[in-house]
Amino acid sequence: MVSRDPIESYLADLARQLRVGWRRRRRIVAELRGHLHEAAAAEGGADWRSGPAAERALARFGAAAETARQFNQIARARRHALVRRALVPWAAVLTLTLAATATVWAFQPSPNTGAALAKHVQACPHRGGVPVARPLAEALRRNRATCEPATEASR
């Protein structure tokens, strides 16, 4: 149903263009409704909700699309910040785990571990940690290769 109240029509149009969660959308619409009602009432006239006072208040407020675009930009920035905040601890844990594993392997070189890891990383590039794991695995394989003659000799 189309509202004949210009302020409610404006708010419905704005709400449609908002790309935010329902709680934030509800807050934004309630907040802007309060502003527009106050601005229209300040323009005077008994019929401020539907008369020219409401139209003037809306004209001063600006286009719904532009206001929605600015709110959407903030929501997008907030989502990116949340993702970054969630990923940083995982990246730190992964890096520390790989560093610890590499340290252990460096002191106890086994003939197959480095090659096995390199083979695994190349076979499953979609697995997490590839940017870190691939050069590490390559380094370990080279390390093992240099250890091999000694290993063979000690047999």
Next chain:
Amino acid sequence: MATHEVQGHLDGMLLAILGDGPLHGYGVSIELRRRSGGEFDLAEGTIYPALHRLEASGLLTSRWDVVGGRRRRVYALSSSGRRAVVDRRATWASFSRAVDAVFGGEALEAG
């Protein structure tokens, strides 16, 4: 004055207005127009995203208030917002002094 010139300083001006006490968005827009002598006649809708951004960055706090049967979201400076106002005032003072000097053809003493 061009809207984009005002937009670049909007956050600082909103913080400065709220530095004098809590206000709702409509009150902020009236105060912005009053203090600028009508020079900064922005679309009023643009101040709300700025208020939300400042709140998200921890410089403002907000709460619902009911006045005359109308719900209003009232904004106030947080403690880091109060520090930000002091910083921005100082930054603006030195920036505007430098711009004045450039437009006036005078050189400021380096310091």
